[in-house]
Amino acid sequence: MADHVPARHRSVLDAVAEDTERLQEAIRTRTVTATSTDGRITVAVSADGTVHDWRITGADDHTTRLVASLLELIGQAQGTAQKSIRIELDAIDDREEVRAATDAVRDALARAVPPTTSAQCDDTWDYDYESRGKSRIAAD
Known part of the structure:
Protein backbone atom coordinates (compact mmCIF):
# COMPACT_ATOMS: atom_id res chain seq x y z
CA MET A 1 0.00 0.00 0.00
CA ALA A 2 1.42 3.40 -0.96
CA ASP A 3 1.90 6.10 1.64
CA HIS A 4 -0.78 8.73 0.92
CA VAL A 5 0.01 11.02 3.85
CA PRO A 6 1.42 14.39 2.75
CA ALA A 7 4.64 15.59 4.37
CA ARG A 8 2.88 18.29 6.42
CA HIS A 9 0.55 15.70 7.98
CA ARG A 10 3.31 13.13 8.30
CA SER A 11 5.31 15.51 10.53
CA VAL A 12 2.28 15.90 12.81
CA LEU A 13 1.79 12.14 12.90
CA ASP A 14 5.51 11.67 13.63
CA ALA A 15 5.27 14.13 16.53
CA VAL A 16 2.26 12.25 17.94
CA ALA A 17 4.17 8.96 17.61
CA GLU A 18 7.17 10.44 19.43
CA ASP A 19 4.93 11.80 22.21
CA THR A 20 3.29 8.38 22.51
CA GLU A 21 6.68 6.67 22.80
CA ARG A 22 7.78 9.14 25.50
CA LEU A 23 4.55 8.55 27.40
CA GLN A 24 4.90 4.77 27.17
CA GLU A 25 8.49 5.04 28.43
CA ALA A 26 7.33 7.21 31.34
CA ILE A 27 4.63 4.68 32.20
CA ARG A 28 7.28 1.94 32.34
CA THR A 29 10.00 3.84 34.17
CA ARG A 30 8.64 6.70 36.28
CA THR A 31 8.35 5.35 39.79
CA VAL A 32 6.56 6.53 42.87
CA THR A 33 7.43 5.36 46.36
CA ALA A 34 4.81 4.49 48.96
CA THR A 35 5.45 3.65 52.61
CA SER A 36 3.17 1.92 55.10
CA THR A 37 1.85 4.02 57.98
CA ASP A 38 4.22 2.31 60.43
CA GLY A 39 7.17 2.93 58.07
CA ARG A 40 8.21 -0.74 57.92
CA ILE A 41 7.23 -1.46 54.30
CA THR A 42 8.28 0.64 51.31
CA VAL A 43 7.64 -0.02 47.62
CA ALA A 44 8.57 1.85 44.44
CA VAL A 45 6.11 1.15 41.60
CA SER A 46 5.77 2.49 38.06
CA ALA A 47 2.45 3.34 36.43
CA ASP A 48 2.40 0.01 34.58
CA GLY A 49 2.33 -1.81 37.92
CA THR A 50 5.94 -3.00 37.93
CA VAL A 51 7.52 -3.08 41.39
CA HIS A 52 11.00 -1.61 40.94
CA ASP A 53 12.09 -1.75 44.57
CA TRP A 54 10.73 -2.91 47.91
CA ARG A 55 11.93 -3.06 51.48
CA ILE A 56 10.57 -4.61 54.66
CA THR A 57 12.34 -3.34 57.73
CA GLY A 58 13.31 -6.17 60.09
CA VAL A 113 -5.74 21.38 0.84
CA PRO A 114 -4.00 23.79 3.20
CA PRO A 115 -5.32 27.36 3.27
CA THR A 116 -3.48 29.62 0.87
CA THR A 117 -1.83 32.79 2.05
CA SER A 118 -3.06 34.74 -1.00
CA ALA A 119 -6.64 34.67 0.33
CA GLN A 120 -5.66 36.37 3.56
CA CYS A 121 -6.65 39.96 4.17
CA ASP A 122 -3.99 42.63 3.63
CA ASP A 123 -3.52 46.01 5.31
CA THR A 124 -5.07 47.98 2.41
CA TRP A 125 -8.64 47.18 3.45
CA ASP A 126 -11.03 50.05 2.81
CA TYR A 127 -12.83 50.29 6.16
CA ASP A 128 -14.80 53.34 5.07
CA TYR A 129 -16.24 51.45 2.11
CA GLU A 130 -17.07 48.49 4.38
CA SER A 131 -18.84 50.72 6.90
CA ARG A 132 -21.26 51.87 4.20
CA GLY A 133 -22.51 48.29 3.94
CA LYS A 134 -20.68 47.32 0.79
CA SER A 135 -18.22 44.51 0.25
CA ARG A 136 -14.65 45.29 -0.71
CA ILE A 137 -14.85 42.41 -3.14
CA ALA A 138 -17.78 44.05 -4.89
CA ALA A 139 -15.91 47.37 -4.96
CA ASP A 140 -12.87 45.95 -6.73
Missing part, protein backbone atom coordinates in the same frame (compact mmCIF):
# COMPACT_ATOMS: atom_id res chain seq x y z
CA ALA A 59 12.21 -8.96 57.70
CA ASP A 60 13.93 -12.33 58.08
CA ASP A 61 15.40 -14.22 55.10
CA HIS A 62 12.31 -16.39 54.69
CA THR A 63 9.99 -13.36 54.44
CA THR A 64 12.37 -11.63 52.01
CA ARG A 65 12.46 -14.69 49.72
CA LEU A 66 8.68 -15.11 49.97
CA VAL A 67 8.02 -11.50 48.94
CA ALA A 68 10.60 -11.72 46.13
CA SER A 69 8.94 -14.90 44.79
CA LEU A 70 5.51 -13.34 45.04
CA LEU A 71 6.62 -10.25 43.09
CA GLU A 72 8.27 -12.43 40.44
CA LEU A 73 5.03 -14.38 39.96
CA ILE A 74 3.04 -11.16 39.74
CA GLY A 75 5.45 -9.93 37.05
CA GLN A 76 5.09 -13.15 35.06
CA ALA A 77 1.29 -12.99 35.26
CA GLN A 78 1.30 -9.33 34.27
CA GLY A 79 3.50 -10.08 31.23
CA THR A 80 1.18 -12.88 30.12
CA ALA A 81 -1.88 -10.64 30.55
CA GLN A 82 -0.26 -7.86 28.49
CA LYS A 83 0.69 -10.35 25.77
CA SER A 84 -2.91 -11.55 25.52
CA ILE A 85 -4.11 -7.95 25.15
CA ARG A 86 -1.52 -7.32 22.41
CA ILE A 87 -2.78 -10.40 20.55
CA GLU A 88 -6.34 -9.04 20.71
CA LEU A 89 -5.22 -5.60 19.52
CA ASP A 90 -3.32 -7.18 16.62
CA ALA A 91 -6.46 -9.11 15.66
CA ILE A 92 -8.47 -5.87 15.63
CA ASP A 93 -5.80 -4.12 13.56
CA ASP A 94 -5.85 -6.97 11.02
CA ARG A 95 -9.59 -6.65 10.40
CA GLU A 96 -10.50 -5.49 6.93
CA GLU A 97 -12.84 -2.70 8.12
CA VAL A 98 -10.09 -1.26 10.35
CA ARG A 99 -7.67 -1.23 7.43
CA ALA A 100 -10.37 0.37 5.27
CA ALA A 101 -10.96 3.10 7.87
CA THR A 102 -7.22 3.75 8.17
CA ASP A 103 -6.91 3.99 4.40
CA ALA A 104 -9.89 6.36 4.24
CA VAL A 105 -8.26 8.68 6.79
CA ARG A 106 -4.99 8.62 4.85
CA ASP A 107 -6.87 9.40 1.63
CA ALA A 108 -8.75 12.27 3.29
CA LEU A 109 -5.50 13.71 4.60
CA ALA A 110 -3.97 13.41 1.14
CA ARG A 111 -6.87 15.35 -0.38
CA ALA A 112 -6.84 18.06 2.29
Whole structure:
Protein backbone atom coordinates (compact mmCIF):
# COMPACT_ATOMS: atom_id res chain seq x y z
CA MET A 1 0.00 0.00 0.00
CA ALA A 2 1.42 3.40 -0.96
CA ASP A 3 1.90 6.10 1.64
CA HIS A 4 -0.78 8.73 0.92
CA VAL A 5 0.01 11.02 3.85
CA PRO A 6 1.42 14.39 2.75
CA ALA A 7 4.64 15.59 4.37
CA ARG A 8 2.88 18.29 6.42
CA HIS A 9 0.55 15.70 7.98
CA ARG A 10 3.31 13.13 8.30
CA SER A 11 5.31 15.51 10.53
CA VAL A 12 2.28 15.90 12.81
CA LEU A 13 1.79 12.14 12.90
CA ASP A 14 5.51 11.67 13.63
CA ALA A 15 5.27 14.13 16.53
CA VAL A 16 2.26 12.25 17.94
CA ALA A 17 4.17 8.96 17.61
CA GLU A 18 7.17 10.44 19.43
CA ASP A 19 4.93 11.80 22.21
CA THR A 20 3.29 8.38 22.51
CA GLU A 21 6.68 6.67 22.80
CA ARG A 22 7.78 9.14 25.50
CA LEU A 23 4.55 8.55 27.40
CA GLN A 24 4.90 4.77 27.17
CA GLU A 25 8.49 5.04 28.43
CA ALA A 26 7.33 7.21 31.34
CA ILE A 27 4.63 4.68 32.20
CA ARG A 28 7.28 1.94 32.34
CA THR A 29 10.00 3.84 34.17
CA ARG A 30 8.64 6.70 36.28
CA THR A 31 8.35 5.35 39.79
CA VAL A 32 6.56 6.53 42.87
CA THR A 33 7.43 5.36 46.36
CA ALA A 34 4.81 4.49 48.96
CA THR A 35 5.45 3.65 52.61
CA SER A 36 3.17 1.92 55.10
CA THR A 37 1.85 4.02 57.98
CA ASP A 38 4.22 2.31 60.43
CA GLY A 39 7.17 2.93 58.07
CA ARG A 40 8.21 -0.74 57.92
CA ILE A 41 7.23 -1.46 54.30
CA THR A 42 8.28 0.64 51.31
CA VAL A 43 7.64 -0.02 47.62
CA ALA A 44 8.57 1.85 44.44
CA VAL A 45 6.11 1.15 41.60
CA SER A 46 5.77 2.49 38.06
CA ALA A 47 2.45 3.34 36.43
CA ASP A 48 2.40 0.01 34.58
CA GLY A 49 2.33 -1.81 37.92
CA THR A 50 5.94 -3.00 37.93
CA VAL A 51 7.52 -3.08 41.39
CA HIS A 52 11.00 -1.61 40.94
CA ASP A 53 12.09 -1.75 44.57
CA TRP A 54 10.73 -2.91 47.91
CA ARG A 55 11.93 -3.06 51.48
CA ILE A 56 10.57 -4.61 54.66
CA THR A 57 12.34 -3.34 57.73
CA GLY A 58 13.31 -6.17 60.09
CA ALA A 59 12.21 -8.96 57.70
CA ASP A 60 13.93 -12.33 58.08
CA ASP A 61 15.40 -14.22 55.10
CA HIS A 62 12.31 -16.39 54.69
CA THR A 63 9.99 -13.36 54.44
CA THR A 64 12.37 -11.63 52.01
CA ARG A 65 12.46 -14.69 49.72
CA LEU A 66 8.68 -15.11 49.97
CA VAL A 67 8.02 -11.50 48.94
CA ALA A 68 10.60 -11.72 46.13
CA SER A 69 8.94 -14.90 44.79
CA LEU A 70 5.51 -13.34 45.04
CA LEU A 71 6.62 -10.25 43.09
CA GLU A 72 8.27 -12.43 40.44
CA LEU A 73 5.03 -14.38 39.96
CA ILE A 74 3.04 -11.16 39.74
CA GLY A 75 5.45 -9.93 37.05
CA GLN A 76 5.09 -13.15 35.06
CA ALA A 77 1.29 -12.99 35.26
CA GLN A 78 1.30 -9.33 34.27
CA GLY A 79 3.50 -10.08 31.23
CA THR A 80 1.18 -12.88 30.12
CA ALA A 81 -1.88 -10.64 30.55
CA GLN A 82 -0.26 -7.86 28.49
CA LYS A 83 0.69 -10.35 25.77
CA SER A 84 -2.91 -11.55 25.52
CA ILE A 85 -4.11 -7.95 25.15
CA ARG A 86 -1.52 -7.32 22.41
CA ILE A 87 -2.78 -10.40 20.55
CA GLU A 88 -6.34 -9.04 20.71
CA LEU A 89 -5.22 -5.60 19.52
CA ASP A 90 -3.32 -7.18 16.62
CA ALA A 91 -6.46 -9.11 15.66
CA ILE A 92 -8.47 -5.87 15.63
CA ASP A 93 -5.80 -4.12 13.56
CA ASP A 94 -5.85 -6.97 11.02
CA ARG A 95 -9.59 -6.65 10.40
CA GLU A 96 -10.50 -5.49 6.93
CA GLU A 97 -12.84 -2.70 8.12
CA VAL A 98 -10.09 -1.26 10.35
CA ARG A 99 -7.67 -1.23 7.43
CA ALA A 100 -10.37 0.37 5.27
CA ALA A 101 -10.96 3.10 7.87
CA THR A 102 -7.22 3.75 8.17
CA ASP A 103 -6.91 3.99 4.40
CA ALA A 104 -9.89 6.36 4.24
CA VAL A 105 -8.26 8.68 6.79
CA ARG A 106 -4.99 8.62 4.85
CA ASP A 107 -6.87 9.40 1.63
CA ALA A 108 -8.75 12.27 3.29
CA LEU A 109 -5.50 13.71 4.60
CA ALA A 110 -3.97 13.41 1.14
CA ARG A 111 -6.87 15.35 -0.38
CA ALA A 112 -6.84 18.06 2.29
CA VAL A 113 -5.74 21.38 0.84
CA PRO A 114 -4.00 23.79 3.20
CA PRO A 115 -5.32 27.36 3.27
CA THR A 116 -3.48 29.62 0.87
CA THR A 117 -1.83 32.79 2.05
CA SER A 118 -3.06 34.74 -1.00
CA ALA A 119 -6.64 34.67 0.33
CA GLN A 120 -5.66 36.37 3.56
CA CYS A 121 -6.65 39.96 4.17
CA ASP A 122 -3.99 42.63 3.63
CA ASP A 123 -3.52 46.01 5.31
CA THR A 124 -5.07 47.98 2.41
CA TRP A 125 -8.64 47.18 3.45
CA ASP A 126 -11.03 50.05 2.81
CA TYR A 127 -12.83 50.29 6.16
CA ASP A 128 -14.80 53.34 5.07
CA TYR A 129 -16.24 51.45 2.11
CA GLU A 130 -17.07 48.49 4.38
CA SER A 131 -18.84 50.72 6.90
CA ARG A 132 -21.26 51.87 4.20
CA GLY A 133 -22.51 48.29 3.94
CA LYS A 134 -20.68 47.32 0.79
CA SER A 135 -18.22 44.51 0.25
CA ARG A 136 -14.65 45.29 -0.71
CA ILE A 137 -14.85 42.41 -3.14
CA ALA A 138 -17.78 44.05 -4.89
CA ALA A 139 -15.91 47.37 -4.96
CA ASP A 140 -12.87 45.95 -6.73
